[in-house]
Amino acid sequence: MQPDHTYFDISINPLHSNPDLSVLFSGEGKPNPQHKMGPAVHDYYLMHTVLSGKGTFEMGQRTYACSTGDTFIIYPGELFSYTADSTTPWHYVWVASTGRSVDSLLSQIGVSPQQAVVSGNNPRTIRHFYRHLRACFSQTSFPQLEELEAEGWLRLLLRELGRVNTRHISAKPAIETDIQRQIGQAIRYLELQYTQSVSIEHLARSLGYHRTYLCKMFKQSTGLSPMQYLFNIRMERAKQLLMTTAMTIDQVASSVGFNDALYFSKQFHKWSGSAPSVYRKELRSV
Known part of the structure; x- marks a missing residue:
């Protein structure tokens, strides 16, 4: 005591x-x-x-x-x-x-x-x-x-x-509209769930909006449709994995939400101008 x-x-x-x-x-x-x-x-x-x-x-x-x-x-x-x-x-x-x-x-x-x-x-x-x-x-x-x-x-x-x-507690500015908050929520969802099979229809429904309206407002806010935004997230993450790991192309594809490695390779080539394996070799030769 x-x-x-x-x-x-x-x-x-x-x-x-x-x-x-x-x-x-x-x-x-x-x-x-x-x-x-x-x-x-x-x-x-x-x-x-x-x-x-x-x-x-x-x-x-x-x-x-x-x-x-x-x-x-x-x-x-x-x-x-x-x-x-x-x-x-x-x-x-x-x-x-x-x-x-x-x-x-x-x-x-x-x-x-x-x-x-x-x-x-x-x-x-x-x-x-x-x-x-x-x-x-x-x-x-x-x-x-x-x-x-x-x-x-x-x-x-x-x-x-x-x-x-x-x-x-500091609140968000009052000028932020409900749809702006929801777009921010949609972005966070895509950034966290890009490894999964993402349904924009399900995302819109969970936020309380029709798919068409959400896509329209999302593009006004980001310049991209939700699927384009998701695609960029996946490709940027794939690029990072190719640069920093020794993972196989199959493993990289799976890690960024693609079940088909061949389809992933085609999409990555379209996005970067090089196939994933070529892109990795080019990085290592620099």
Whole structure:
């Protein structure tokens, strides 16, 4: 038990090896009245969610009054302090993390050093995520799996915070029309599903448009029909595979959505001016 807490529990990640996103530790505590941390600086991100009670959080020359359902985020390198209320001290849970993607993840849910508090979450719901985070680090023989699980729970926690923080999340410009958004969705679908047998009819139906209308708007937006756009994706990917791998022509064809290698070769020749095998030899001779 920490002498300045009536309750204190913490779980520490014995590994934290992922440079992209890693949970360092997670805990829960009930500080005594007027318990204060800081002024100080951390070299990691530290997020607290208030389950009950209240207190104040200071960072970046801003002071936030935090109470039940509020979450405050300490950024690495930022001078901070936080103090429990003198009469109704807070009960909070926390998680520390580090990695290249943390700043981007926080930005996606509308959090920044200038706006470092998220309000309005249900503390019972939020506590569920923190409990799972702490339970990850049970000192098993497989800390790599514990770390993977903790990263997943942290992402779910951030998603829950973002769900009620939508007013601070950057939205797409209002001038973007519904059909423009749907064309963007169609493009993403083609870029991800080019290895499959793609039906434009099915794509149009899934987006809620008639095939003819979708094709017309797609061409207005990209200069190409959906099938032409898909064909270019496949050919560019085939070119990359021919340049960077030793895959056979059959394997390349299959990897870009062609079941017939001969048909693929004819289409690639039409697109590039050379048969795939010739194209590869020309590249290697340069």
